[in-house]
Amino acid sequence: MRFMNSRRTMSRAAIATATAAALIGITACSAPDEDSDSAAASVTAEQGALPVTITHNFGETKVEAEPARIATLGPGDADILMALGITPTTIVPFNDPTGKNVVEPWNEKYIAENTPVSLGQATQDLGADIPKALATNPDFIVAVNNAVSQEQYNNLTKAAPTIVRESQYQDWLIPWAASTAEIGKAVGMPEKTQELIDQTNAKFDEAKAQYPNMVGKKSAVIISGADGSISIFGPGDGRGQMLVELGQIFPAELEPLVTSGFYGTISNENLNLLNNLDQVVAIDWEGSNEQLKNNAVFNNLDIVKRGGVVYLDQRIGSAMSVPTVLTIPWAIDQVAPKLGA
Known part of the structure; x- marks a missing residue:
């Protein structure tokens, strides 16, 4: 299958699995990339929104408090956080699979100064990019919009609490509003997230009325x-x-x-x-x-x-x-x- 500028057009068979020992070693011994030091989350959880338990494809993840450093492993995961005012430590680009160009017209105002570490191969070979994500020392991992295996999930959770897609959806077939709601809830901002969803739906309605x-x-x-x-x-x-x-x-x-x-x-x-x-x-x-x-x-x-x-x-x-x-x-x-x- 060709990449064809889609988060869902990669070969699932090509998604490699990193070993637990390698992941733990990188997490414990590697310092964050220099560029990622400024890419730390800025979360202002809504009152009473945390702690929260997120139910997903591999069980449950409890988020006890506001995360300080959030790594994203799926295309679009970073967009949701940035719209909420949170700068993730990593981003998965989807216009340029080389990972060189992560700044796009829709996100440039969010990452012009603090550019997250690029995981350019995560849509094709997630396992190979996991160590790069863990090198940013995240305390929370968002991997909703990617095809994550059980073994990869188990290894990720040894480094930090991790959320993946909800079980009722298939890999790469998650409705945008569903992934938005899940991620927003996980970081303690469900009301602001719903506002973003409502605004986006209103944009669709405006376009239909105009055209x-x-x-x-x-x-x-x-x-x-x-x-x-x-x-x-x-x-x-x-x-x-x-x-x-x-x-x-x-x-x-x-x-x-x-x-x-x-x-x-x-x-x-x-x-x-x-x-x-x-x-x-x-x-x-x-x-x-x-x-x-x-x-x-x-x-x-x-x-x-x-x-x-x-x-x-x-x-x-x-x-x-x-x-x-x-x-x-x-x-x-x-x-x-x-x-x-």
Whole structure:
């Protein structure tokens, strides 16, 4: 599977497991990275919100008091904390898997001065980046938006209390509001977190009111592959979630194409199925949209000829792939005018 700017498009088999001895040794002996000294949490828990017990996929985690240093291991986990005024010690970038570029338009005002340590490979190889996270000496670990194994969780909890996704959701298929609520509750700020959720939902409502032409349209997100195949993403994917919350519909007749939880592949022979849509949203990944525009079979589709394809650049696609209370408002401003044109 290709990374394709999504927190959920990595191979789960590639997620390595760090040993308990290695994790404990790094935690006990390594000093925090120099750049992470300033990246410490600033939590002001709401009255009566702590202590709190968080129930998740691997049991329960009790948070006794305000954490001072929070490491995040999932794409989007850091966004939620930053929106709450908390600077984490680590961040998982999702537009640049190399980890070199963690500052994006939606988060730059939060980390322009205190940049957390980048865990650039955590979406593809979480086990390899765990020691790097523990080197920041966290006293609390948030790994909600990643695929965490039981063994990895057990090792993490030896270093600090850790929370992962709630059990009713699958890895990489966690609704943005659910992960936001869980993390906000864990740091003792449930009321402020609900305000953020309400504000974000209001942004969706405002966009639908401003661009009523996009509401009710049948649509789907696609990305062209290097081998000429085309991937289609269902409503469980972050990009699919965005379209649904903007009032669009992923048609039931295309659901059988989504064979891998949140995405599937359409062969050139079956591309005519896209003609039943009102809009196709093509997201770029390292030049994939240019490749799509040069696909003769795709260009011969009725939906292409009638102007039903909306092309989005890689940065917009990345923001959509990890919907959070920070990425959603920014992405809506870029996407809604195009969908409602």
